Amino acid sequence: MTRTRIFLRTIAAIVACGSFTPGTGSISAALSAPTDTGAGLNISPLRIEIESTQSGATVLVANRATRALPVQTRLFEWTQEGGEDVYAPSTALTISPSIISIPAGETQIVRLIRKSPATAGEKRYRLIVDQLPDPTLAHSGTAEARIRFNVPVFIDRDKAVPESLAWAIGPDGLTVTNSGGATAKIVRIDAKKANGAPIELQRNSLRYVMGGSMISWPVANACSLGPVTITVQMDGRTVDATPRTTCN
Missing domain, CATH: 2.60.40 (Immunoglobulin-like)
Known part of the structure; x- marks a missing residue:
């Protein structure tokens, strides 16, 4: 069955992780002060690399809001066509948990786990972490500020031929x-x-x-x-x- 290829569009406040840090990223995402707006999510690292000897990786999703926040995590295959990024839903990694509610002030560990052994060449994905809408806050004419994180994921990069x-x-x-x-x-x-x-x-x-x-x-x-x-x-x-x- 052919998977639908899509371009991910901005439908809320977006943080394109990795786009403002020149290094490879580390568990050091800045934590914001508590907020009542709901837009209080932070994640780390800002770039994920799973080497050929590793079985997976972990991501920390922190809730700095003053209420619980529902969150969904999804994996997309990441390719380029005509110089533009293209994303397609992928199940290459197991993501656990994929839908969660993070209590106020708490940090959730999300695990990315391999499904298959390492192979030659770099594999590229994007981990999308979305703050989901809270139906209890729905008010007529009011928009809820929400965050999307778009994190690059590289697998078996250590087995790839260097860039040229x-x-x-x-x-x-x-x-x-x-x-x-x-x-x-x-x-x-x-x-x-x-x-x-x-x-x-x-x-x-x-x-x-x-x-x-x-x-x-x-x-x-x-x-x-x-x-x-x-x-x-x-x-x-x-x-x-x-x-x-x-x-x-």
Whole structure:
């Protein structure tokens, strides 16, 4: 049976975990002060990696609100098509528990458990943690603030061929192609002309490029810029590169 592929859309307040921390994440998500609004969830870590020798991982979901919060956790397969992220429901990992009510001030442990042995190559998923609506708080004309966490999950990354990035600039703007096997996390890019003048890149925020994928950043009049140099903040390090031109 063909699974429906979907793009996850923002329907409430969203925290795209991993999108603001350049490192791999640790059990250190900042805890907010107690709140009556209900939007008092925190989770850690902000990025999950299950190596080939590990049977699973744990996630801490903390409720800093002053009332119990219902929460649902789901796993999605994470791929890229045409440079865009695509998610499809997955059962590759057992998630326990998947639906919970976390008492005020309490922290729930959620376990992600393998269903199959490790294999060569990196597998990518997203763990979606949603605060569910509380029907007891439903009021006509009132919207309940809710949180969604979207956490990257990498399995068997230690068995993947390292990333191998090739940069180019042309009619489609700035592009990067990853011919390796591991996903690269690109936090920010600073681009300059030969005279040192900065170049504005659209969508210049955290993005991932998977092995065998290409992503792009639109650039106005890219083929008229001449030689371009870039400084890339990625995976906790800084890389300087000179994109090749693909302009005719």
